[in-house]
Amino acid sequence: MWKHSFNLLFCTCMPMLLLAQQKITGKVTDAKKHPLPGVNVYIKGSYDGATAAADGSFSFTTTATGAQVVVASLMGYQTLEQPVNISGPLQLTLMLKAAMNELKVVTISAGSIEASSDKNNTVLKPLDIVTTAGATADIVNALKTLPGTQQTNDREGLFVRGGTGYETQIFIDGLMVRNPFFTGLPDMPGRGRFSPFLFKGTTFSSGGYSAQYGQGLSSALVLESEDLPTQSSYSLGASILGVNGGLDVLSKDKKGSFGIEADYTNLEPYFSVAKPKQEPTMGPEIIGTSLNFRRRTSGTGIIKFYGYGNWSRMGFKKNSIEYPGYQEQTDVRNQNVYTNLTYKESLGSGWRMYAGLSYSSNIDKINLDTIQKSPVTNVHNRSDLSQVRLQLTKSLGALSLLRLGGEYQYAVERSEFNAYQANYTDNYTAGFAETDIYFTSRFVGRFGGRLEYTTVLGKMNLAPRASLAYKLDDYSQFSLAYGDYYQKPEPQYLRFKQHLDYTKATHYIASFQRLSANYTFRVEAFYKQYKNLVKTAPDTATNGTGYAKGIELFWRDRKTVKNLDYWISYSFLDTKRNYLFYPYEVQPDFAAKHTASLVVKKYFPKITTNIGLTYSYASGRPYYNPNLPESRFMSEKTMDFNTLGVSASYLTTIGRAFTVFVVSVTNVFDFKQVYGYRYSTDKLRREEIVPNAPRFLFVGMFMNFGIDRRQDVINNL
Amino acid sequence: MKQFLLLLLAVFATAAVKAQSPRYQDAMAKQVALLDQESSYNPQTMLDISNTFERIAAAEKTQWLPYYYAAYAQVMSALMTQDKDKIDGLADKAQANINKADSLQPNNDEVACIRSLIASSRIMVDPQTRGQEYGPESGMQIEKAKQINPENPRVYLLEGQALYYTPEQFGGDKKKAKEVLELALQKYAAFKPASSIAPHWGEAHAKDLLQQAGK
Numbered sequence A: 001m002w003k004h005s006f007n008l009l010f011c012t013c014m015p016m017l018l019l020a021q022q023k024i025t026g027k028v029t030d031a032k033k034h035p036l037p038g039v040n041v042y043i044k045g046s047y048d049g050a051t052a053a054a055d056g057s058f059s060f061t062t063t064a065t066g067a068q069v070v071v072a073s074l075m076g077y078q079t080l081e082q083p084v085n086i087s088g089p090l091q092l093t094l095m096l097k098a099a100m101n102e103l104k105v106v107t108i109s110a111g112s113i114e115a116s117s118d119k120n121n122t123v124l125k126p127l128d129i130v131t132t133a134g135a136t137a138d139i140v141n142a143l144k145t146l147p148g149t150q151q152t153n154d155r156e157g158l159f160v161r162g163g164t165g166y167e168t169q170i171f172i173d174g175l176m177v178r179n180p181f182f183t184g185l186p187d188m189p190g191r192g193r194f195s196p197f198l199f200k201g202t203t204f205s206s207g208g209y210s211a212q213y214g215q216g217l218s219s220a221l222v223l224e225s226e227d228l229p230t231q232s233s234y235s236l237g238a239s240i241l242g243v244n245g246g247l248d249v250l251s252k253d254k255k256g257s258f259g260i261e262a263d264y265t266n267l268e269p270y271f272s273v274a275k276p277k278q279e280p281t282m283g284p285e286i287i288g289t290s291l292n293f294r295r296r297t298s299g300t301g302i303i304k305f306y307g308y309g310n311w312s313r314m315g316f317k318k319n320s321i322e323y324p325g326y327q328e329q330t331d332v333r334n335q336n337v338y339t340n341l342t343y344k345e346s347l348g349s350g351w352r353m354y355a356g357l358s359y360s361s362n363i364d365k366i367n368l369d370t371i372q373k374s375p376v377t378n379v380h381n382r383s384d385l386s387q388v389r390l391q392l393t394k395s396l397g398a399l400s401l402l403r404l405g406g407e408y409q410y411a412v413e414r415s416e417f418n419a420y421q422a423n424y425t426d427n428y429t430a431g432f433a434e435t436d437i438y439f440t441s442r443f444v445g446r447f448g449g450r451l452e453y454t455t456v457l458g459k460m461n462l463a464p465r466a467s468l469a470y471k472l473d474d475y476s477q478f479s480l481a482y483g484d485y486y487q488k489p490e491p492q493y494l495r496f497k498q499h500l501d502y503t504k505a506t507h508y509i510a511s512f513q514r515l516s517a518n519y520t521f522r523v524e525a526f527y528k529q530y531k532n533l534v535k536t537a538p539d540t541a542t543n544g545t546g547y548a549k550g551i552e553l554f555w556r557d558r559k560t561v562k563n564l565d566y567w568i569s570y571s572f573l574d575t576k577r578n579y580l581f582y583p584y585e586v587q588p589d590f591a592a593k594h595t596a597s598l599v600v601k602k603y604f605p606k607i608t609t610n611i612g613l614t615y616s617y618a619s620g621r622p623y624y625n626p627n628l629p630e631s632r633f634m635s636e637k638t639m640d641f642n643t644l645g646v647s648a649s650y651l652t653t654i655g656r657a658f659t660v661f662v663v664s665v666t667n668v669f670d671f672k673q674v675y676g677y678r679y680s681t682d683k684l685r686r687e688e689i690v691p692n693a694p695r696f697l698f699v700g701m702f703m704n705f706g707i708d709r710r711q712d713v714i715n716n717l
Numbered sequence B: 001m002k003q004f005l006l007l008l009l010a011v012f013a014t015a016a017v018k019a020q021s022p023r024y025q026d027a028m029a030k031q032v033a034l035l036d037q038e039s040s041y042n043p044q045t046m047l048d049i050s051n052t053f054e055r056i057a058a059a060e061k062t063q064w065l066p067y068y069y070a071a072y073a074q075v076m077s078a079l080m081t082q083d084k085d086k087i088d089g090l091a092d093k094a095q096a097n098i099n100k101a102d103s104l105q106p107n108n109d110e111v112a113c114i115r116s117l118i119a120s121s122r123i124m125v126d127p128q129t130r131g132q133e134y135g136p137e138s139g140m141q142i143e144k145a146k147q148i149n150p151e152n153p154r155v156y157l158l159e160g161q162a163l164y165y166t167p168e169q170f171g172g173d174k175k176k177a178k179e180v181l182e183l184a185l186q187k188y189a190a191f192k193p194a195s196s197i198a199p200h201w202g203e204a205h206a207k208d209l210l211q212q213a214g215k
Helices: A002-017 A139-143 A266-273 A711-716 B002-018 B022-037 B045-059 B064-080 B084-103 B109-125 B128-148 B151-163 B174-190 B203-214
Strands: A021-028 A040-043 A049-051 A058-062 A065-071 A080-086 A088-096 A112-116 A168-172 A199-205 A219-223 A233-239 A242-250 A256-264 A281-295 A300-317 A327-348 A351-370 A377-396 A400-417 A424-440 A441-452 A459-471 A474-488 A501-517 A520-537 A542-556 A564-578 A594-605 A611-618 A641-654 A659-665 A676-679 A686-689 A696-706
Touching: A021 A040, A040 A058, A049 A058, A049 B045, A065 A088, A088 A266, A112 A659, A139 A199, A139 A219, A266 A281, A281 A327, A520 A564, B022 B045, B022 B064, B045 B064, B045 B084, B064 B084, B064 B109, B064 B128, B084 B109, B109 B128, B109 B151, B128 B151, B151 B203, B174 B203
Parallel strands: A021 A088, A168 A219
Antiparallel strands: A021 A058, A040 A049, A040 A065, A065 A080, A112 A199, A199 A219, A233 A242, A233 A696, A242 A256, A256 A281, A281 A300, A300 A327, A327 A351, A351 A377, A377 A400, A400 A424, A424 A441, A441 A459, A459 A474, A474 A501, A501 A520, A520 A542, A542 A564, A564 A594, A594 A611, A611 A641, A641 A659, A659 A696, A676 A686
């Protein structure tokens, strides 16, 4: 009994008797043998351990003996567990491998500038997109301060790298937006229809973009809508141009939300005071509404609906250049509806699914009248587009993935010119496959292709795309991109002649980017070759050619001056094309050789006021002078373009509402801007193509109850 | 004799079961004492301390306090660092640790206080963009902590701090901040931590802030 008890006693006391301490020392390095400070080194299951010093060395004592496991862990590295046998002092050399993380992993970046609130390392934030003074809350206007874009403000759309506005496609949650701009009048381009606040992510690609998207020869603007709001809110706004109100309601279970917005804009009172160049005869007046609905269907699934409806009307008259002494009047009435329903869900075992459905319709009624001279011309255009898209994504390992998808669009284009009709329908089908392969976490390749068939042309095309990106260190990367891009000719040509060819562009891009928390530097060079552009003379055919090449710089600094954020972009563009009625390849009338922008935002905390300033420059553009011989076609250039927009916003609280008062002015110094010249048919007279309202003043206030969205509002001007 | 042996056995058995406890208590007390020292308040020392708490947490696994303190030291390091690029990584670590503390000690006011601090640290990376998302989150966690335990002085410290640093136009209020911080000091005076290693930080900081607010 005693003996037994003694054994028990002995065994129980053993650990106390053996409290001999062993010293563990060593050094921790990364894979390149650089010392790693701050590593937590310890014996698993004990408290014994130490933090590695600046030179990676560590030293601690432990009472543990025998077979143990030494653990070394550090943020950004894979935790190392190394079995050891402790029987005396131990010296260890430990090596940690870098873990995959966002900062260290390369992303495909050639050609594209991303603004995302989900990711850290993007060139811009969604707010920055609309933070531009003079952008007047129009996403496209804000993008015109980025490299690769043109200051082509007399026509609709985004003109990118020697491409026309038609060559840029806009996508919301993967679905194409037909007629993203309000219908404008000659020299008065319409602004974008959708509110910039609805998007959490914007990717502006000026070339070399993914096989997921097609039908844009030059550029894709990919917008990703917000998920659920964090709380319910409502807002009201009033300005010298109109009123707006909105409601955003989060459901009680916080799994769903809906939002309604409505606005009414009328420029008639403003134009009766500040006389525009052309005399208004109707409006301009716009009624806009939008509706959204979002519902989480599971931890990973979400259904979103977004739709808007706009009604606008406006009319202007001006002195006729064709018939001196007479006036020309143009009226346009527009109705537009866009709807978009998407569903995203994770299917398990690395598969994700996306499905989208969209219907949109646009109706333009245009009356052209040379008063008391010629009968009124009525143009009535209607385009309807229904589309469906399905995409599957499969993860291949930690980073690599495969995308497969297809889309189908059914388009009906109707056009009535007085009694003459020119209608067509088109069935467009596309399939794509693309894979992102990470050779290492620093080196990625994207390879894919897109197959398209459209009935209006009766032709198929296959567009290969490829990108490579290599990360040099945590902040810098080098990228290359190549791709073929096809696009149907514009509806105005297809109405009259079908079975043309696809227009085609081939992109080659090389770029370097350095991106840290406060500074961004980016340089990109590109070469783009155009084939099968639409020619209208001698006959409508797709045998035009062209090229564009250039180099672009972007610099952003958010740190050097406190509360000041600025960016500078510069684009050099060398482009020529032979299209439409051009006799041979020349620099087209929408392209400027040099374009530059400076955007500055400064916050003054004491007076809680934000001042924003945007300066843009573009060198003169060629214009067509019919009096010149063919050998000097487009040889004359307009004056250089300059504009400076300024905005100030004062933030305060009225009652329970966060409120912001805003004053903004475009083209503050009233720089003369001439985009080109228009000649009469007899070539005897010409007029300048100028902005209708060269300087524009905006004064308004916005109130928000609930969630604070004033930051949105100020950043919007 | 048999009884004596049983007694002896009982004594040893208790010692064996409790064996970790004095070691745990000692280690924790030592580290918590470090946290109480002003000289520890720099990003690097905070990280070193968090490493020690992580070691204790890894060995104990059933105690919530080591995870809690690891998260606390990490979020303090995030709040103090000058290198904005590091904040998210630290906040991620703190988040992981506080989630573990939460699963061991659900519905705890101190845990909610750390969550509020983590949200605040994330705002610092990019106030313009993130303020709208993490500002309400930070406030919500303070509210949650207050609901669980209205006597917790750290709730009022965090509330006062938020009121003090938020610009007036975004709902900040220096006068109100002063009142709330005074209330915090009253709560600190009345506060009895459950043990010497239970959370009790913040009183000195509350006094500093109040002094600044008083100016």
